[in-house]
Amino acid sequence: MKSENKKNRRDFLRSGLLTATTAPLLPNLLATAPTNRPDAAPPKKNALDNHRNLFNGDTCVYFYNPELWQPEDYALKTVANPRTGKMGTKPVAVGGPFKAKAIHRYVDVLADNGIDTFVINANANRAWYPSKKIPSILDGYKRGDRNFFRGHAICQGITEPEAVEEFLDNFSRFMDRYQDLIDAGVDWLAETSKACRRRKISPWVSIRMNDMHGSRNVEGSFFNLPLFKKDEMRLKHASYGLQNAQDRIGLNYEKPEVRALMFEQIREVVEDYDFEGLELDWWRQPLCCEPGASPETVAMMNDWFRQIRALTQRQAKKTGKPYPFGMRIPGALGPLKEIGVDVVTLCQDGTLDFVIPGGFWPTTWDMPHDEFRKQLGGRVAIYGSIDDGANSLPTQNESGTVKERMRYIGASPAIERANAAGKLAMGVHGIEWFNFFCSDQPLQSGIRADYTALRDIHKLDFLRGKPKHYCFSTAGAFFNPTPFELPAQMPASIGPFAQRPFKLAMCAEPANQNLEVVVQVVLKADDKPAHLPVSINGCWPNLKNESTGKLLLPCGSLTHLTKDHVGYNYRFPVSLIADGWNQIVVENQNKDLITVAAIEIAILPKTA
Template sequence: MESENKQNRRFFLRSGLLSAATAPVLPSLFAPAPAKQPAIPPKKNALDQHRNLFNGDTCVYFYNPERWQPEDYTMKTVVNPRTGKMGTKPVAIGGPFQAKAIHRYVDLLADNGIDTFVINANANRAWYPSKKIPSILDGYKRGDREFFRGHAICQGITEPEAVEEFLDNFERFMNRYQDLLDAGVDWLAETAKACRRRKISPWVSIRMNDMHGSRNVDGSFFNLPLFKKDEMRLKHASYGLQNAQDRIGFNYEKPEVRALMFEQIREVVEDYDYEGLELDWWRQPLCCEPGASDQTIAMMNDWFRQIRELTQRRAKKTGKPYPFGMRIPGALDSLKAIGIDVVTLTQEGTLDFIIPAGFWATTWDMPHDEFRKRLGERVTIYGSVDDGANSLPTQNESGSVEQRMRYIGANPEVERANAAGKLAMGVHGIEWFNFFCSDQPLIPGLKADYTALRDIHKLDFLRGKPKHYCFSTAGAFFNPTPFELPAQLPASIGPFAQRPFQLAMCAEPADKNLELVVQVVLKAEDKPGFLPVSVNGCWPNLKNEKSQKLLTSCGSLTHLTKEHLGYNYRFPVSLLTDGWNKIVVENQSKETITVAAIEIGVLAKTV
């Protein structure tokens, strides 16, 4: 609504100036007063009621049955009937899995302020019982462990005993889907039913090129028959030393591929009770061969317009809007190079919304302001908060638990900061992606806090509350090039040099007893002489406190690992502004230092 109000103001000013320029120089003093025109209310945005979106993948209910069906499932370490040996890790034991787990999950979202549930329907195959394309358990008979064997290598599992353990666990997991099939329950339809009951808007998300089975094209049960045909896959999407197997997705230049995917999309739009469609191009950003020609781009634009017509027909039939959009990387030009012309599709109104995001870890410096300039006022832009903070490794105090990434669903201060930065950049609302991955029963003390989602899409609600901002950091798992935005960190700073870093944040009130804490994280072996830090042009601050502690805890993760050391600086919170904020780090010493991360806290004053 804010962007539409700005547009209306611009129209008013433009109309007023034009009228003034064309009016007579000396108007008659006795001319009759013009008739008063009735006020025209601003056009209502069809997405006004969609501000707090939750994206759940095909497994969202099935990961943690002990949480959503606790009367039937418990976490236990049990004897493996195949080997007769006690297992090494607890597993969810019980069942059968039932539709009530779906309703309880949706209840949790509704109780905590989610207004739109975006449920993912597919990977390579459909994960629901599709009548149009092959489904994930087609051909499976309960107890057939061999059905899953070819997928072990796709999970990076090759040792014989590890493969057998994988089959034990995966059979148990997939049998939860089979439980619903045996009971005649279509979990995708049941999701929409649960949303309707709780007055949450149900949207559906389609993964456009999921690569979970790509490391065993012929052997993984994840893969569609069409995907197994070599001529239907991309040949030139990988380069350098990147993993080529994750870049062999469907080639949308092939009419057979477009026809298959269109049939998948048609089914979820026409045959299910959903009212919004998201095409997920982060799973994966693979479409046409790189360097797509103008003709190829035009062909893809026409294909997307056909999908738009599909959603509009559905909207006409139901009498309600059916928004159509994409979850995308922030690299618009790279997307166009593979045939996805987001600029044209948004400017012409084919896409109602876009959600620029990172692959797995949250992108803290997404240029939403630049997107607005390039894409125009017609499109709604959401901010994506992904469950990974960055690739800074952290641990519990004793070091017995260590993680390469923080799952921020267990860290409300980090969630608030990421949402606040995006809202201050003008996004319409927030989509939560992979939030449920914080539900980690095998990591002590790590559990998603769903209560933190309530009202988190409201910037005024967030101001004055504790926050923990992070910078994106480069890492092979978290930053697939060229689609992930280049990370600002880690960064080397030479002797007597300085480096600026930019982050989206929000301004804070001065009366909430808050202070700004900047934690500069260096390699432990670095020995800086003087390490001045400034915020938004203030005089450099040399006073710091060394610390191994994180600014806020993420479940049981409370400390940096021994490879790093933090230097904490305190500033008045009044230095922060809405939008881009600049942090400058100086190295006033004779040796090069490496800034591994910068973490920023808006925290209660300690003195």
């Protein structure tokens, strides 16, 4: 996770290989293409049938909110700086020591709310668990050594002397929770599997392939591997333009030293830990080889991935249980191949069992899962990724005391249901939740993750007829890393007497439950359209609207648009909505240009 919002504490954050082998050691995990389409024949039984509701937790998932998972020992308090006596600027979690029971309590919450597979992330640039094979995040740290973390402050955008000192106090307190477990002889990664086994959740592991949290201070951040600090091991041409250039200097997988190091880490978590599935995370970050990878480079990487496949199959043979292997990826398959990650070939030749195309931070609303099925073939499972951001439309509470540039949709069951429903209607095998826990925002009034919304959300029939709040993806400088993020449909300018179509994945609704569709077209506040017709899926254009400053449905305490925007609400019969792609057309029957900042759609009980 990466964010430039300084008040958001989510901002933390051997050489040589075996000869490649492509011979399968176990049968294919998927015999047929999974589908949730109601008109499709039931799929044959496959090894991923029990993995439908996946929850991806990063390396800090338990440690962010100890006041929630270990409340008898932690509380949020504003505390004085022990060196200066000055009070801090915001409350922090104080108490401790951090204990393994917090891990078990978190897993209990996931199990109680229907998660069947917990995909735990093991690393950033370094391993965050006490690795015996590669450098770990706290190697060389002694409790109380604030200077150990000093070089990372600039990676958080913190440079003012007083702010740096407060960062060191808070970050030391945070990292000491890991030290608490180390001192107690607890490996939190192994404890995660233990907690999953106790609650009968399948434990999978996720490896970030090129995490850049420390990239803005290569030499000084404790996040960074020694290998990453060597200039010759890093990419030189992955950046273009002005967008986050420092975050595109990742490890270069063309170097055998890089492949060897990452293979050692992958081998460790597969062979030495009790997991039963492996995800390679190419959204943290989409950096592999230099862009324009040659056919020889692509072939080399394919062979490397096949070695990992062979590793997981050996583990499956050892345990007698399948060990699915897949990737979390951007939806831009062409650019991925350009950097050496040939997803299409790896799916078609049986190397990958699943793929999870998603967004970098906000969730996607128009991911072409149907096209992926055509390209990737029938044997691979395609999951829908629900990421924790709705889009980059700024919102606030009614009084304006709480403002966010992005809604954390873990706080909105209606947005979660809509996002899942659209993906399931497009035929995905199941759902993976990414960054859901970021909705636990103790410093933002009224914003809190609703874990009860996770239950049964992978079942399309369960979702039909329930209130939903669909959004469209919107472009934003931070939220849309090019060229890997899908191009956003909005904001969109519409000239005088022109029209624009917008497409969105949705699910059909029952006709007998007194529901209606409300479409909200959000314009700039200074746009004053006299005539703004809207249609859905070819119906006659609707000109009747109500202007409003309110969101269709709240997201926690966020209930309103900001003063920069105005919403125009239109009502339609629910029978217009179809399973899969739906088209909304907005017309500008005015003499002046207008800008559509966003379109949002709610499925609600009829008001009249």
